[in-house]
Amino acid sequence: MGVIWLLIVGAAAGFFATRIMRVEASVPVTVAIGMGGAVIGGLIVRALLSVMGLFAGLVGAVLGALLLIWLWQTYGPK
Template sequence: MGIIWLVIIGAAAGFLATRLMRVEADIITTVVIGMAGALIGGFVLRFLLSMMGAFAGLVGAVLGSLLLIWLWQTYVKK
């Protein structure tokens, strides 16, 4: 169940992050960015997750995805 939940949250976070940063990406890239963001956000915001529940996980995933998109645009996409 954990992997499925990560894919679902990752897809939602990747979709939100790509829309917030106005990035055109295919579905697989969006999901991968979201999943990586979910991992980053999960590690960084673990304390917040224990305090607020699944909503904090989504917030952390979106923040992690935003950071990952920014890094990708800054360093890789040139």
């Protein structure tokens, strides 16, 4: 089922990409373009998500630290 799904998604992606770029290509070339684009796009998206994941962790840590500082200043020893 995975190979069939890859072919269907590759064909659709290749079809849309060739139409957007106004490229005339045969069906096998269109499917190959779509599958190659899926691999490249998947790698780029995974890289961005991993970087954003690290960034989100940093943002969460800073927000948590800010909350702790506020609590300490508000309710801590005076």
